Amino acid sequence: MIVVFGSINIDLIGHAPTLMRPGETVLGTALELSPGGKGANQALAASRAGAEVRMVGCVGSDDFAAQALTLLRESGVDLSGVRRMDRHTGTALIIVDKEGENMITILPGANSRLTAAALEQAGIAAGDWLLLQLETPIEASIAAAKLAREQGAKVVLNLAPFTDFDLGFLDHIDVLVVNETELTGVLAMLDVPELDEDEAVAWLAERIGVTVVATLGSRGALAAANGQIVSAPALKITPLDTVGAGDTFVGYLAAGLAEGLDLASAMERAGVAAGLACLAHGAQPSIPEIDAVTARLAAPK
Incomplete structure (x- = not known):
């Protein structure tokens, strides 16, 4: 069982020729409403990959709540761990340009009410995997990680x-x-001198004693575990929309x-899935089913 402790949003996605600069107004071309939130996106991806998944999170008491949970x-996905709160459902304001790049503003709403008590009530056990992000209160995620470890789950x-x-x-x-920006950020917090990507991932994995996986966009992914470096290529594609690819x-x-x-096989499959997700609009609607990923993996290189 994968238990996802995280955000549940509704995404308001605007399409425009270019991303705006501060103070600039850009005339867009289309508007979409789509379920989103990093927690919910990752829960859906894990489910479409064939895993048994439970979602632990919060939605509001508004009309967006039902829409946000539709695809899950x-x-x-087991939604017994989802609570309704007296705040608006988390909302993401997203602009996507013609190259598929995006800008995102998150309005957390009900997500800010999530606590580790929700995970304790929903349940997590030895052999489970807890999946966390940072769109919900960090204190709650830390407490959830501690609880999961105490129960014998992986985090x-x-x-x-x-x-x-x-x-x-x-x-x-x-x-x-982590992605490239997040890798740079955590290294800066640790006062690490500038390193190339291989060195940085290896150093971080050794420093904190865990497996570290870095996603590098069109250059694939890189990981360090047990003193070994593992890499996985990215699909060669022309992206339509990169929203949700990381999730x-x-x-x-x-x-x-x-x-x-x-690790290498898991990264390769994840990389193919992320690439396929860039070929459709929206965070959750673009997440591919496992059959499509398997077929692409089996296709001649």
């Missing part, structure tokens, strides 16, 4: 979106997933590890 429910932390945090958090995780990678990675795949 359709995918068979995966996706350090996104990056913010300063108590470095003691890293004592309670088994796998750390797809993390959810598929967690599902692969929980399934018992070795």
Whole structure:
């Protein structure tokens, strides 16, 4: 079982030729409403990868709540750990340009009410995997990680979106997933001199004693574990929309590890899934099913 403790949002996605600069108004071309939130995105990705998934999070008492949970429910994610709060459902304001790049502002709403008590009530057990991000209160995520470890579960932390945090958090995780910006941020917190990517990932893994996975966009992914460096290529694609690609990678990675795949195989499958997610609009609608990922992996290189 993968238990995802994190955010549940509704995404308001505007499409425009270019991303705006401060003070600039850009005339857009289309508007979409889509379920989102890093927690919910990763839960859906893990479910579509074939894992059994429970979502622990909060939604509001507004009309967006049902929309935010639609695809999770359709995918068979256990929603018994989702609570309703007297605040608005978390909302992401997203602008995507014609190259597929994006700008995002998050309005947390009900997500700010999530506490470790919700995880304790929902349940987590030995052999489970807890998946965390940073769109909900960090104190709650730290407490959730401690609880999961006490119960014999493994903990995966996706350090996104990056913010300063108590470095003691890293004592309670088994796998750390970062992108380039997040890798730079955590190294700066540790006062590490500038290193190239291989050196940085290896140094961080040794320093904190966990598996570290770094996603590098079109250059694939890099990981360090037990003194070894593992890499996985990215799909060669022309992206339509990169929103949700990182969450797809993390959810598929967690599902692969929980399934018992070795790190290299889990990363390769996650990388293909993330690449396919860039070929459709929206965070959750773009997450591919496992059959599509398997077929792409089996296709001639």
